[in-house]
Structures are given as structure tokens and as C-alpha cells.
Amino acid sequence: MGKYRHSDRNRSNSVWFKTLDETGKVIRDYPQAACFAQIATKPSMAANGGYYSGYGMDRNTKTIHVYRNKSNMPYDVPEIKRWIADLNEMGFPCRFVGDEITSDEEKQKSFVKDTVKTSLRVAALKIIRHGNSAPVDPNKFYNFFVDLKDYKDKSHLFSTLSLIRMLSESYMDHVPERYFEMIDSDPSVDKFQALQTAHKQGSVSGGHAVTFEGNGTNISHSALMKRFEKTSADLWDGDLAINNSWRG
Secondary structure, eight states, X not given: OOSSOOTTSOOBSOEEEEEEOTTSOEEEEEEEESSSHHHXXXXXXXXXXXXXTTOSOOTTOOEEEEEEEGGGOOSOHHHHHHXXXXXXXXXXOOEEESTTOOOHHHHHHHHHHHHSXXXXXXXXXXXXXXXXXXXXXXXXXXXXXXXXXXXXXXXXXXXXXXXXXXXTBTTTTHHHHHHHHXXXXXXXXXXXXXXXXXXXXXXXXXXXXXXXXXXXXXXXXXXXXXXXXXXXXXXXXXXXOHHHHTOO
């Protein structure tokens, strides 16, 4: 166990995520997916003119919700918040929601508590639930949200998803810790350069990470953002070129 990373916790190479529409309703859930390819890959045209099932992001998608079981997260909340805050500072908009999410069960209890007298609360809960079992409490997950409105470029969007993934993926979860250690040792260091260097100091593969050892020199922040601005790769049908974008 390092200063920040709990290497003794369960880890997984998989990702858990959902696509949400403008109301927050789940369009599709991708539990324990190998990667984000199912929403990153351009839909393959089927012989009948339709799309093969499972590939391509639904055009009604407004938000990508990444969720991670707490037992599979090697970082504690302060470090998660620090990582997400720095990603936002560097131009990768995303949100972290930890214990703040209230389960449907708790919402039901709060509603009954606020609107029904004490003697009737038990009966009221039974009525409001319509005899159904209480839903699984989502508080067992850490939750991350990426809003598509914040992005114009596909590689920019999926760079953010990859950077969130560094918090938890097996053998790549050392990246945030190395980044934190560099910032701790020299608070004046360029955070964006430290982020890239942390990726290049270990066994990080280019398939799941924004950059890696052998992916050229570090790129400047301004140069990367200009690349994101100039591309014509839209969020649905555009080509994905994360590693190329980050190559200095």
C-alpha cells in the first residue's frame, strides 16, 4: 500500500458505465465492459441498412455515467476528488459524486417522513412501494459523470473517460499516485506535464490510456487543445485518435 493507493483492494480491468438522456434516464447500461469501445466505435452498417447491435453511442445520449463499486476503488474520496478537480482544471470536464447520491429507498423514507404522521409511516411505505422490493442502494458505487455538451471532439471526450479510468484499472491505477507524488514534491510543477509523465513511468498501455512510454514527447496543453479544436471528428461517427492527439 502506497501513500495514496490501496493496492490491497480488489481491482478490475473492466469499466461500468451507462448512457443517459437529457432527463437522466438510462438509455443503456454497460456493466463490466472491457472498455468504452461500444460507444466509441463507429456503428457498423448491417446488410439491411441498420446498425449492428451494441456498437455506437445512441444519439440521444447527453451524459455518460461511469460507476465503480467502492470495493474496487483503490483510492479514497479525498484523492478521487483531487484527481477529478485537477482534470477539470486541465480542461477535461467531469463530475464526481460519491456518497451524495441518495437511493430510491432513502428518497421514499424521506418523503414519508416529511408528509405522513409517525403512526402511519409503515403503512405509507408499503403503499408507496406497491409491494415491490426496495431497489439496490447505489451508494455502494462511486459515480462519475461526463456531459457531452462540454465536448466537440471525440478524442477529447474519450480522453476524459480514459483519465477517469486511471483511478481504478488494474496495473494502471498507479498513475494518479505518481502524479500526486510529483505535485507533492514540487507544487510549482506543470500539472499537465506531470500528468503525462506519470503515464510514462510504468506499464501503461496505449489502448486504455491517453498516452504511454514510447508515445513521443509530452505535448503542451495549448497544442493539445488546438488539436481538439481543429478536428472534424464528431462525438458519434468521428474517428478516435487519442494517442495520436497526445503525441508531442
